[in-house]
Every structure is written in C-alpha cells, then in structure tokens.
Amino acid sequence: MEAAGREGRDQNVKITAQMLKSKTGQFDLESxxxxxxxxxxxxxxxxxxxxxxLERLDLSGNNISNLTPLASLKLLTVLNLSANRISKLDPLHSCENLQNLNLSGNLISSVDVLRPLSELKNLETIRLKDTVCNFTNPVCMNTSYRRAMLEIFPKIKVLDGERMSGSGRDLYQVCKDMDSSLKDMCSRGPIGGRPGPMKWVEDSYWKLKPTSKTQSDKAVEQFYNILKECRELNNKAADIIANTERNISNVK
Known part of the structure; x- marks a missing residue:
C-alpha cells in the first residue's frame, strides 16, 4: 500500500472555507x-x-480516516479516496448518486465494511486494488474476496478495473486472454535475429475507459467473431514459430 506521491502525509491539514475558495476560485461553497x-x-x-x-471529488494521497463530512454530498457521482487511512465507510451510504468509487490503498479489512454501500443503486465501479500504483487493502488478500464482492454488489459493472457485467464482458475477457498469449510469445525473444511478434494492443488498452451504454449487441457479436478468428490465426502463428525454432536448432 505504500507508494510515492504522499508528500503531504507529515502535515495535519483541515479543510476550511478559505482553502476551498482559494483552490476553486469560488466565493460560494455551494457553487x-x-x-x-x-x-x-x-x-x-x-x-x-x-x-x-459537489459532483466529482478527488481526495487521494492524504491522511483521511473519518468520512463523516461526506454524508451530505447527495449529488456526488465520482469519488477518489485512494491512498488514505480509511477503515470505515458508513457515511458514504448517504451519497445516493455515487457511481464511481476508488478506495485502493486504504485499511479496509473485510467485505463487511463495504456492506453500507450495497444499497447505492447507481454504484457501477469500485476499486479496492490498483496494480499500477501498487495500492491495495487487507481485504483483497482474502481468497474469497472476489466472490464476496459480487455477492454484495451483484449489479456492479467494473471491479478493480475488470468488467464484471454488460454486453462487453465476454469480449473484454477474450481480448485479455489473447493479449496474455501474445505476451508469452514475445517473452521468448527474437528468432534467428528477426524481431519477435508484436503485442496486438498497447498496455494502455486495459486501462478503464468510459463505454457507451447504447452499444450495439450486433456489433459486439461481429467483433467477437473476428477476435475468434484472430485467436485461431494466433495459434497457427505459434505453431509456425515453434517449427522454425526446431529447424534452427537442427541446423545448429
């Protein structure tokens, strides 16, 4: 959970009206x-x-443990609380419009701590661990973590950056499997002085991006079929590479 970017941790800053007005340039906090x-x-x-x-709030990388003041933010939709010292989430139960919540890098010890959020009807995305930033929570070490999260949040769409539901779920998994396969091939290194196969997508592809809620099921199905063909071609390519490696070894 330790990470860079917490320069202010040795301070004890309290949010004041003056601070907020200075940061935003607003004279009225309600604006x-x-x-x-x-x-x-x-x-x-x-x-x-x-x-x-307030609709979007980023409080990441601070020293926050008490969330009580957030209970009055009824219009809040996006909340980033990553890299803090949070162990209880009860006040967020009142943030009825919350859609996207980042809690990675905190002190959440069990899935029971998350139960107050289970009645938030608009909650679509939850993050408790972030492999890029090396942020996590103690609860993520539990072997039943994923299953328990899906039981508490059966309608969640994205958990820890991975799509859980929606028309694109199977497609997303196929893409991820293919990328893993190609990465294995790349790890073998070049053959006969020739460059090895390139990754079919960049690493940034797997970063969560906004998706259209009106995505055509027909288009998804067509794309899914194309990716299946790509997988078959990938397997054939792997066989060719393996045969080439054997031939080179025999020549030597």
Missing amino acids: IMLLKLKNVGICNLGCIGDCVN
Missing part, C-alpha cells in the same frame, strides 16, 4: 461542482460537507 485536493496532507475534512452540489 463548487468539481474539487481536486490530492496529496495536500488532509487529515480532517472540515467543512467539505457544505459543498452540497
């Missing part, structure tokens, strides 16, 4: 809709609850 307070040493959320029209 603030977007707020980024990342890595500034916050340990006390202070008057942030007065920003009742």
Whole structure:
C-alpha cells in the first residue's frame, strides 16, 4: 500500500472555507461542482460537507480516516479516496448518486465494511486494488474476496478495473486472454535475429475507459467473431514459430 506521491502525509491539514475558495476560485461553497485536493496532507475534512452540489471529488494521497463530512454530498457521482487511512465507510451510504468509487490503498479489512454501500443503486465501479500504483487493502488478500464482492454488489459493472457485467464482458475477457498469449510469445525473444511478434494492443488498452451504454449487441457479436478468428490465426502463428525454432536448432 505504500507508494510515492504522499508528500503531504507529515502535515495535519483541515479543510476550511478559505482553502476551498482559494483552490476553486469560488466565493460560494455551494457553487463548487468539481474539487481536486490530492496529496495536500488532509487529515480532517472540515467543512467539505457544505459543498452540497459537489459532483466529482478527488481526495487521494492524504491522511483521511473519518468520512463523516461526506454524508451530505447527495449529488456526488465520482469519488477518489485512494491512498488514505480509511477503515470505515458508513457515511458514504448517504451519497445516493455515487457511481464511481476508488478506495485502493486504504485499511479496509473485510467485505463487511463495504456492506453500507450495497444499497447505492447507481454504484457501477469500485476499486479496492490498483496494480499500477501498487495500492491495495487487507481485504483483497482474502481468497474469497472476489466472490464476496459480487455477492454484495451483484449489479456492479467494473471491479478493480475488470468488467464484471454488460454486453462487453465476454469480449473484454477474450481480448485479455489473447493479449496474455501474445505476451508469452514475445517473452521468448527474437528468432534467428528477426524481431519477435508484436503485442496486438498497447498496455494502455486495459486501462478503464468510459463505454457507451447504447452499444450495439450486433456489433459486439461481429467483433467477437473476428477476435475468434484472430485467436485461431494466433495459434497457427505459434505453431509456425515453434517449427522454425526446431529447424534452427537442427541446423545448429
């Protein structure tokens, strides 16, 4: 859970009206809709609850443990609390419009801590671990973590960056499997001085991106069929490479 970017951890900053007005340029706290307070040493959320029209909030990389002031943010849709010291989530139960929640890099010890969020009807995306930033939570070490999360949040669409439901779920998994297969081939190195096979997509492809809710099922099915053909071609290519390696070995 330890990571760079927590320069402000040695401070004990409390959010004040003056700070918020200075950061946003707004004279009225109720006018603030977007707020980024990342890595500034916050340990006390202070008057942030007065920003009742806040929709997007980034509090990552601070020293926050008490979320009580967030309970009044009824319009909040996106909340980033990664890299803090949070162990309880009860106040977020009142954030009825919450859609995207990042809790990676905190102190959440069990799935029971997440149960207060189970009635948030709009919650689609939850992140408790982030392999890119090396953030996690103690609960993620539990062997039944994934299954328990899906039981508590049966309608969740994305968990820890992986699509759980929707028309693109199978397609996403096929793409990921193919990419893993091609990475294995690349790891063998070049053959006979020739460059090895290239990855069919960049690593950034697997970063979560907004998806259209009106995606055509027919288009997804067509793309799925094309990817199946690609997988067959990939297998044939692997056989050819293996035969080439054998031939080169025999020549030597």
